[in-house]
Amino acid sequence: MLDALTDKFNNVFRTLSGRGRISEENIREAMREVRTALLEADVSFKIVKDFTEAVVQKAIGREVIKLLRPGELMVQIVYEELVNLMGPVDTRIYYVQPPPTVIMMAGLQGAGKTTTCGKLAKYLVAKGHHPLLCAADLQRPAAVEQLRTLGAQLGIPVYTDDSKVAPHGEVAKGAAVSVCRAAIAQAKQTGRDVVILDTAGRLHIDDALMGELREVNTQLKPHQVFLVLDAMSGQDAVNSAKAFNEQLEVDGLILTKFDSDTRGGALLSAKMITGKPVKFIGTGEKLDALEEFRPEGMAQRILGMGDILQLVTEAQQKFSQEEAQKLQEKMEQGNFTLDDFMAQMGQVQKLGSMDRIMKMIPGMSQLTKQMNMGDGDVERQMGRMKAIYNSMNKRERKNPDLLDGTRRRRIARGAGVELNEVGQFMKQFEQTRDMMKAVGGMGMAGKMNLMKGLMSGKLNTLGMPGGAQLKAKKSGFMEKKDRNKKKKR
Numbered sequence: 173m174l175d176a177l178t179d180k181f182n183n184v185f186r187t188l189s190g191r192g193r194i195s196e197e198n199i200r201e202a203m204r205e206v207r208t209a210l211l212e213a214d215v216s217f218k219i220v221k222d223f224t225e226a227v228v229q230k231a232i233g234r235e236v237i238k239l240l241r242p243g244e245l246m247v248q249i250v251y252e253e254l255v256n257l258m259g260p261v262d263t264r265i266y267y268v269q270p271p272p273t274v275i276m277m278a279g280l281q282g283a284g285k286t287t288t289c290g291k292l293a294k295y296l297v298a299k300g301h302h303p304l305l306c307a308a309d310l311q312r313p314a315a316v317e318q319l320r321t322l323g324a325q326l327g328i329p330v331y332t333d334d335s336k337v338a339p340h341g342e343v344a345k346g347a348a349v350s351v352c353r354a355a356i357a358q359a360k361q362t363g364r365d366v367v368i369l370d371t372a373g374r375l376h377i378d379d380a381l382m383g384e385l386r387e388v389n390t391q392l393k394p395h396q397v398f399l400v401l402d403a404m405s406g407q408d409a410v411n412s413a414k415a416f417n418e419q420l421e422v423d424g425l426i427l428t429k430f431d432s433d434t435r436g437g438a439l440l441s442a443k444m445i446t447g448k449p450v451k452f453i454g455t456g457e458k459l460d461a462l463e464e465f466r467p468e469g470m471a472q473r474i475l476g477m478g479d480i481l482q483l484v485t486e487a488q489q490k491f492s493q494e495e496a497q498k499l500q501e502k503m504e505q506g507n508f509t510l511d512d513f514m515a516q517m518g519q520v521q522k523l524g525s526m527d528r529i530m531k532m533i534p535g536m537s538q539l540t541k542q543m544n545m546g547d548g549d550v551e552r553q554m555g556r557m558k559a560i561y562n563s564m565n566k567r568e569r570k571n572p573d574l575l576d577g578t579r580r581r582r583i584a585r586g587a588g589v590e591l592n593e594v595g596q597f598m599k600q601f602e603q604t605r606d607m608m609k610a611v612g613g614m615g616m617a618g619k620m621n622l623m624k625g626l627m628s629g630k631l632n633t634l635g636m637p638g639g640a641q642l643k644a645k646k647s648g649f650m651e652k653k654d655r656n657k658k659k660k661r
């Protein structure tokens with residue numbers, strides 16, 4: 173999503189950077205391109221106009237035209253304006269005492285509301301809470317069943333009352349309220365601290381739908397109301413949000429299907445049009461595909477600058493503590509084997525699609541393009557690595573030094589890959605092992621510096637604290653690069 177926008181921004185900044193000094197006219201011209209790109213992304217016309225004008229005014233105010241490197245400041249200004257457009261956002265959920273905290277989910281049929289209820293429940297469990305799901309979409313038995321299935325998958329209880337479901341007729345007045353009320357009572361009895369209400373969905377906003385939602389809202393006074401919107405519906409989604417918000421006083425929006433190949437304008441327009449921020453985005457059909465929305469990270473992603481923080485947060489959530497501890501010990505002892513390497517790759521894969529991860533790392537979106545790697549190529553590469561690993565025997569995996577030429581050829585044949593791919597695989601392993609050894613002895617500052625180095629492509633030990641430098645050098649990692657650097661000086 174938003175790839176086209178990223179490309180356009182990159183073009184614009186490249187053009188601006190290519191010029192020595194720029195004029196106000198150059199800026200306006202560049203912004204005309206940005207304006208087209210935003211309109212193509214389905215951002216509403218008024219927002220586009222205000223946005224581009226704000227950028228131009230800021231650029232003039234900050235005297236970009238007097239600078240020798242105007243491109244960088246322009247990136248900064250556009251970044252700030254994008255953040256302003258989408259933020260600020262507070263994604264925290266506020267819990268009440270005594271529990272339960274009641275969260276009401278609303279949205280049109282098919283927006284992904286039921287799935288998002290499951291995702292949110294999973295997200296809350298990861299934060300140490302004990303949610304109860306409540307099936308209050310009484311017009312569709314399938315929706316009740318879907319929530320039951322989701323609950324079973326997640327091991328989270330679901331309150332249902334089949335006697336209140338009215339598949340073909342009008343849902344009886346007060347039925348939804350009574351189901352929600354019973355769910356809240358059950359949560360109190362069973363010690364669940366959050367109740368998530370999956371309320372009615374309809375194909376269109378109509379009086380019956382709004383009446384039902386308003387009734388739940390006024391009688392039960394949920395502590396937070398989230399509106400689930402389908403990002404693929406673009407402007408329509410945003411306009412329906414406005415109508416919902418007028419009736420319900422929504423706290424925040426959840427934009428689903430952000431992984432799909434749509435234009436993404438809804439994300440950029442939503443806050444301005446509805447006055448409510450996007451708090452979460454759904455990035456896939458799986459139940460862990462829910463991200464807290466961070467305008468800063470999103471603006472960086474749009475501008476092709478990556479979103480490292482999101483990646484780190486996800487990594488922290490998904491890398492199992494135990495695995496991390498084991499890895500840490502291995503690093504310190506310096507006996508990192510091919511088994512560990514593949515286990516680590518598996519951990520990284522848990523973060524989701526490799527393509528997505530690549531896009532979050534600054535500079536990578538450009539790099540994958542330059543390498544002509546399209547969607548799915550990284551995944552395929554991982555598949556080949558697994559095939560190579562699977563063709564090795566146990567002893568080789570523990571002691572890769574046993575892999576001589578003959579074995580490598582056999583392995584290549586067994587895995588159905590070229591011989592040089594086995595070589596590349598081993599090289600990648602060795603590099604990771606050396607890096608692990610070096611990283612094992614570093615403090616946080618050293619790790620951050622190393623990360624920065626990796627990102628910028630300027631890998632060296634010079635920015636690391638003394639102890640870490642020593643360890644890194646002892647391990648042989650990066651030595652050559654440092655030496656070269658010193659020579660140049």
Ligand SMILES: Nc1nc2c(ncn2[C@@H]2O[C@H](COP(=O)(O)OP(=O)(O)OP(=O)(O)O)[C@@H](O)[C@H]2O)c(=O)[nH]1
Nearest residue numbers: 281282283284285286287315373428429454455456
């Ligand atoms: N790709 C993708 N698909 C999603 C996402 N969220 C939901 N979906 C899919 O969208 C479809 C509709 O989701 P539901 O949760 O059934 O929609 P709903 O709004 O609850 O619909 P009703 O139950 O009819 O009100 C399902 O196929 C989901 O798997 C997402 O973030 N990305």
